[in-house]
Amino acid sequence: MATVVEIVVAALIVIGAFFLLVGSLGLAKLPDLMRRLHAPTKATTLGIGATLVASMIAFTAATGSLSVHELLIAVFLFLTAPVTAHMIAKAHMLRHPALQQQLPSPPGTGWATLAPAPVDPEAPRTGEMPPAP
Amino acid sequence: MRRLVPHPVLSVVIAVVWLALVNSAAPGHVLLAAVLGLAIPHYSNRYWPDQVVIRRPLRIVDYIAVVAWDILVSNVQVAWLVLFRSGPRLRSVLVTVPIDLPHPTAITVLTGTITMTPGTVSADVAADGRAVLVHCLDADDPDAVVHQIKDRYERRLKEIFA
Amino acid sequence: MIETACMIAIVAISAAALLNLYRLAAGPDVLDRVLALDTLVINAIALVVVAGIWFASPVYFEAGLLFAMVGFLSTVAFCKYLLRGNVIE
Numbered sequence: 276m277a278t279v280v281e282i283v284v285a286a287l288i289v290i291g292a293f294f295l296l297v298g299s300l301g302l303a304k305l306p307d308l309m310r311r312l313h314a315p316t317k318a319t320t321l322g323i324g325a326t327l328v329a330s331m332i333a334f335t336a337a338t339g340s341l342s343v344h345e346l347l348i349a350v351f352l353f354l355t356a357p358v359t360a361h362m363i364a365k366a367h368m369l370r371h372p373a374l375q376q377q378l379p380s381p382p383g384t385g386w387a388t389l390a391p392a393p394v395d396p397e398a399p400r401t402g403e404m405p406p407a408p
Numbered sequence: 409m410r411r412l413v414p415h416p417v418l419s420v421v422i423a424v425v426w427l428a429l430v431n432s433a434a435p436g437h438v439l440l441a442a443v444l445g446l447a448i449p450h451y452s453n454r455y456w457p458d459q460v461v462i463r464r465p466l467r468i469v470d471y472i473a474v475v476a477w478d479i480l481v482s483n484v485q486v487a488w489l490v491l492f493r494s495g496p497r498l499r500s501v502l503v504t505v506p507i508d509l510p511h512p513t514a515i516t517v518l519t520g521t522i523t524m525t526p527g528t529v530s531a532d533v534a535a536d537g538r539a540v541l542v543h544c545l546d547a548d549d550p551d552a553v554v555h556q557i558k559d560r561y562e563r564r565l566k567e568i569f570a
Numbered sequence: 571m572i573e574t575a576c577m578i579a580i581v582a583i584s585a586a587a588l589l590n591l592y593r594l595a596a597g598p599d600v601l602d603r604v605l606a607l608d609t610l611v612i613n614a615i616a617l618v619v620v621a622g623i624w625f626a627s628p629v630y631f632e633a634g635l636l637f638a639m640v641g642f643l644s645t646v647a648f649c650k651y652l653l654r655g656n657v658i659e
Binding site for chain 1: 571572574575576578579580582583585586587589590592593599601602604605606608609612613615616619620622623626628631634635638639642645646649650652653
């Protein structure tokens with residue numbers, strides 16, 4: 276029984292490390308930033324997911340009580356990885372006018388990154404004091 | 409009831425996260441989790457003016473299963489592309505996916521799902537929330553990508569949030 | 571057996587971190603460096619978790635969680651700064 280657990284844990288650790296290495300290899304190897312975004316956001320989440328599942332199984336088997344707090348890191352990373360990728364893509368598009376020329380035009384108003392910020396008369400502008408009541 | 413528990417889903421999430429953080433389900437920790445789950449939404453109510461309406465909670469399980477499977481497949485696909493096909497041979501394109509989702513939360517979930525699934529990253533959202541700009545790592549047929557996103561994820565999200 | 575797997579994993583993750591460092595140094599854009607730092611943080615979390623399994627000690631969990639939070643916040647702050655020119659409006 277214990278050996279089955281050991282084999283599963285060892286396999287998950289090696290699979291996780293493999294995907295982390297592939298993700299970082301993609302980051303180093305792919306030719307431009309938009310393509311480089313794909314490798315770390317995907318490969319590293321599965322890599323870390325497999326490592327954390329291995330940790331859960333190892334600690335559950337070692338202590339005899341269910342260990343779930345590794346799931347917290349996994350869930351946090353799965354929620355934040357898309358946000359990070361989205362922010363980097365937005366900033367990249369804003370900084371490269373050549374890329375903006377290649378974008379397909381959206382139906383309706385423009386893309387949110389390139390559109391002027393909506394003017395909210397209630398909100399105080401950056402660096403200005405709100406008007407006295 | 410509405411005043412006491414303004415955000416039932418948030419309360420449950422806070423309680424579960426607390427129990428996972430202390431890694432124990434002893435009665436004292438359950439009591440503390442319940443107190444935190446009730447107190448934090450109550451005192452931070454001003455920052456959460458909108459309530460998310462979930463019509464069919466059971467469909468979330470179905471959605472998570474579909475997305476988890478796709479994440480697994482996408483990881484293997486991207487690993488394959490990185491190891492054996494990377495370089496100028498990748499046919500990367502930017503495509504516009506028109507969407508029709510009612511709630512900002514639904515759009516957020518959809519863009520997150522697009523980023524985590526096969527060969528696609530959501531790069532931007534239209535200012536009026538009616539389209540997503542998607543970057544595909546390697547796409548033969550951009551229309552197939554649009555069709556897959558609309559059929560696999562948007563249809564399910566419409567059923568959940570509606 | 572688990573120790574062997576941990577050793578292999580630590581070698582692989584260290585190689586991954588070196589590749590991240592290469593991208594961090596090579597750039598060419600500032601956003602490439604932000605992405606490299608973000609990936610470096612993820613590799614560091616994996617290294618901490620693997621060390622936790624190897625030494626069978628649960629105290630490494632907190633380090634991993636804190637790394638995840640600080641890494642995410644710093645990446646978002648960098649991107650916000652590049653998008654808007656400030657971090658807190």
